[in-house]
Amino acid sequence: MDTQTAARAFHAAHLTVDTHCDTPLSLARRGYDIGARHGCRTLLGGDVDLPRMAEGGLDAAFFAVYVGQGPRTPDGYRQARQQATDTLDRLDAMFLAQAAACERALTPADAARIRRGGRRAIFLGMENGYPLGLDLTLLDEYHRRGIRYLTLCHALDNDLCAACTAVLDGAMIPRPGPDPGLAPFGAEVVARMNRLGMMVDVSHVSDRTVLDVLERSTAPVLASHSCARAVADHPRNLPDRQLRAIAAAGGVVQVTFVPEFLRPGPGSPEADRARGGLERRAAAAYADRAIGADPAADEAFEAEHRGLLARYPPVQATVADVADHIDHIVRVAGIAHVGIGSDFDGGGWLSDCRDASELPGLTAELLRRGYSEAELEKIWGGNLMRVFQAVLERAEQPGS
Numbered sequence: 441m442d443t444q445t446a447a448r449a450f451h452a453a454h455l456t457v458d459t460h461c462d463t464p465l466s467l468a469r470r471g472y473d474i475g476a477r478h479g480c481r482t483l484l485g486g487d488v489d490l491p492r493m494a495e496g497g498l499d500a501a502f503f504a505v506y507v508g509q510g511p512r513t514p515d516g517y518r519q520a521r522q523q524a525t526d527t528l529d530r531l532d533a534m535f536l537a538q539a540a541a542c543e544r545a546l547t548p549a550d551a552a553r554i555r556r557g558g559r560r561a562i563f564l565g566m567e568n569g570y571p572l573g574l575d576l577t578l579l580d581e582y583h584r585r586g587i588r589y590l591t592l593c594h595a596l597d598n599d600l601c602a603a604c605t606a607v608l609d610g611a612m613i614p615r616p617g618p619d620p621g622l623a624p625f626g627a628e629v630v631a632r633m634n635r636l637g638m639m640v641d642v643s644h645v646s647d648r649t650v651l652d653v654l655e656r657s658t659a660p661v662l663a664s665h666s667c668a669r670a671v672a673d674h675p676r677n678l679p680d681r682q683l684r685a686i687a688a689a690g691g692v693v694q695v696t697f698v699p700e701f702l703r704p705g706p707g708s709p710e711a712d713r714a715r716g717g718l719e720r721r722a723a724a725a726y727a728d729r730a731i732g733a734d735p736a737a738d739e740a741f742e743a744e745h746r747g748l749l750a751r752y753p754p755v756q757a758t759v760a761d762v763a764d765h766i767d768h769i770v771r772v773a774g775i776a777h778v779g780i781g782s783d784f785d786g787g788g789w790l791s792d793c794r795d796a797s798e799l800p801g802l803t804a805e806l807l808r809r810g811y812s813e814a815e816l817e818k819i820w821g822g823n824l825m826r827v828f829q830a831v832l833e834r835a836e837q838p839g840s
Contacts, residue, residue, distance in 0.1 A: 451497025462786030471730025517573030637835030694781030
């Protein structure tokens with residue numbers, strides 16, 4: 441059996457999980473149908489939809505409720521909470537509309553049950569603790585609405601912790617100056633997450649924050665979409681010391697598909713500004729009209745998107761690059777502490793794995809490198825679900 445055939449057979453036989461997809465951003469566009477198949481590398485279609493998840497043998501995914509960092513002021517917190525609420529409301533509507541194809545999952549057992557029924561299991565994570573402001577009780581509300589991991593920060597420092605990066609002229613740069621690590625409020629958040637049974641996500645956080653979280657958390661932690669700094673020297677990636685520490689605490693590092701993290705190249709603030717401007721204009725346009733209501737306008741946006749990709753070609757990365765990071769994490773941390781967090785719809789993209797339908801290509805590459813079926817099962821969700829279950833088991837029991 442060739443590796444592509446063997447890869448598809450593996451996906452048909454085993455539960456597979458991707459821990460980070462920014463697909464809810466697509467739901468913000470009026471008229472977007474996650475139940476329809478879209479083409480890869482399109483502005484209005486995104487990287488993940490339910491048909492392409494099925495085609496690629498992806499059984500479960502964590503959809504990220506992403507809120508970019510804004511002012512740390514009462515009005516900023518109010519706007520962030522509203523954005524998070526709007527996204528959660530859209531996800532509630534998606535679950536109702538797509539009940540025949542997917543279901544909200546809250547536990548590892550849910551994912552297995554939903555898969556047996558031939559549907560996709562959708563977990564929810566929150567990317568950035570900014571919507572909490574300084575109100576710890578909101579964490580309980582987000583947990584009630586289905587959030588099962590919280591990425592403590594995003595590209596900038598917030599009231600929970602320091603980030604590993606800053607932003608200058610629209611481009612991500614390594615954090616300048618000192619690293620204060622986990623803030624006092626962040627320590628309260630970690631403790632409350634432990635009690636709730638919510639996974640603490642250390643992707644995006646500073647080096648000191650990772651170690652502070654490991655010192656304080658009573659449960660294993662997750663890096664939902666990160667790579668190995670020894671393979672690619674980018675501040676978003678984890679150095680070997682952190683890989684070992686996360687593993688020693690029983691946690692897991694989910695390798696992402698973002699080309700700049702896999703193979704750092706020269707940044708282009710001009711390209712970042714152009715892409716960001718297009719995305720903002722599209723978001724504004726499709727808040728007022730539905731996709732398909734004006735086909736000429738839809739095509740104009742898509743043509744501009746294609747033009748930007750041609751004018752500013754993204755860093756090229758492949759499944760082999762992802763496998764290189766997996767290989768390194770296995771050597772440093774062990775096979776029980778690595779998984780997949782693509783960041784599809786948020787910058788994750790490979791030249792030979794362009795969307796969820798093409799995920800078996802990565803599995804084929806890992807098979808070519810000698811990974812066994814049992815090892816692939818761990819990488820494709822077994823490790824993550826072990827961590828998730830451990831977090832749940834160490835949480836407070838209802839009524840305690």
